Amino acid sequence: MKKKELLIYTVILMLVISACSRQMHTEKDRQEEKTAGQTLTPLRVAVQPYYISSAVGYVMEKGLDKEFGLELIPVEYPSGAEQIVDIEKNQYDVATVGAAFLYPLVENKGVVIGEHICSTGGDAIYVRNGSSILDVKGFNPTYPEVCGDLETVRGSKILMNVNTTQQYLGMKWLESIGVKKSSVKLAYGTFEDNYDRFLKGEGDIAVLSAPYSYRAEKEGFQKAADTRSLHTEIYEVILATKEAHKEKRDELVRFMECLLYANEMLEADQEKKIEACGNWYKSQGQKVSRENLEAECKDKLLVTRENYEVGQFGDFEMKYAEYMAAIGNIPPIGLPNVEANVDRELFQEAFAGGEN
Template sequence: MKKGIGVILVILFMFSLFAGGAAEKKSGDDLPVLRVAVMPFYISSQIGHIVDNKLDEAAGFKIQQVMFPTGAPMNEAIASDSYDVATIGGAFVFGVANFNAHVIASHINGTGGNEIWAKKNLAMANVKGFNPEFPDVLGSPKTVSGLKVAQNTGTTAQLAISNWLKVIGLEEPKVNIIHMDFAQSYQAFKAGSADVAALVSPYCFQTDETMVKVADLSQLGVQLYEEITVTDRSLNRKEIREILPKFLKVLFEVNDEMEANPQKKFAMVKKWYNDNGGSASDADIQAECNLKPFVTSKQAREMEIGKYERTYAEFMASQDKLDPKLIEKVVANSTDEFLKIALQ
């Protein structure tokens, strides 16, 4: 009898150990939170996939998405401590230079899907290759001067317009810049309130026969990457520093998976647009997937963090959009510390 009771006690003891261990395992609600600034565009689609499939929770943290319309308001929200990490385009340079954010990775080759369009009935539409070094670019100083140009200031749209004007030899004050967000720029251009507009994907895929493509970033000789940044305040929080390598590891695992499976990538991006009120057609989404490849783990290991960031900062400084004294700050605030841990 005593032997039987002893066996039962041992079993109960072992069960209690197992149960106790299970109780210590954190649920999704108990995991440390990483606030990620996202946009309802391609640039943030991987974040939606990570959350939908609880890949963040499997890695030991939980993502809280913070939605913004573009990168410019993301930068403005740094002061109010609205997020920890951002998926951001060309606006990153102002967040780093003016708000002390830090670049920790490049996650998308965003050169494609950044285009300038004009009304086809304009004289500039008939002038191609004014600058022989850029044979596919439309426009000349005479035909562009005085036109209304819509752009989302502080983003890749500004980069495109500034570089285009430089290529054709026209100073920016010679055109009428209209500052609007991406959706507003598209609508104003479509309605005829702007002669020229810088259109990012998916809007650059939604043009019609009354419009003509002026140039894209590739034709202007510009390379662009979408960035992952972290605010300075969050960078100095121990719990966030511990999450960052885990976050990047999951992000690049998703990038690898999607680049190896184009159909799955298309489905993921489409779901992101649908979940966030996007109006991109299947053709638009496919074009974006083709034009803007995700940076793979292999490519990320080969990239030198700070090199592209310097080039971009120098360009913005040359266009009087950034104080030249801040170029070195942009470089200094670009680090591969967390990426190296994530991809080891």
């Protein structure tokens, strides 16, 4: 009897293995069929070791780029500040970047062709526990949840990353509480460097982005303001070099179609999104806790055809440019260049492409 049961179990196990094998081969065959006979076009993508490039990481991990006739080649940078330095050096074709996009547009060196993340959360301004800044809340009634005023902030040393959404948020916070740049000391560094320096006791205030903002709260630092309390909507954008925009139009549209395809898959399955984000951080040598991954994936929506109105594309770029011109960070004469270097047509075409 036992031999008979063992035989039956063995047969069932073999059938299961065979079925799984067939399923794996079917998936492999499907991928091969979609790319059979295709000549893949290389496209160099400037990426950062953060959430901003996690969907690109997922595309490469799963080979989705090949389904769109592309071979994505990652070019790694620590942040957007370094990406824009290289924009005319032929190091990459397209980049996933934050607020650093503005300066190439002003100087007529790059073109924003799309938006791929709505970063409504994750960026915040932190002070040390017991700071007098926390004693003043709602100084400006337009921002009732924001802490600080001129008296409590004057002379403070503020850590932030130049030419990024950190700088944008930090400058908007200072403006909201009536503090001019000349009244504080600004110290610039990378995202990680700013966090480490603040943790070690340097500076009075730090403008931090995820995942460092989540870590700061666990260390007991207090939030003085964030994107929501400052009524600020921030988008991460897709920035093309002038050369790629001129010579690789079709590839850029396919890249954005591919990214939308990946975004829609990830937003439809939060567990898959968290896993993809974690895999990207891990591939970049970063350890991020499950709790922080969940928070970032919740705070920052990937742009999809369901949660984004393509007709709004370009609004954020112009509002941001006008704000930066108003506070003296860019010359007002550069605003027409910003408008001219936001290509709405390519993103609309990618949106109209539907699922591959």
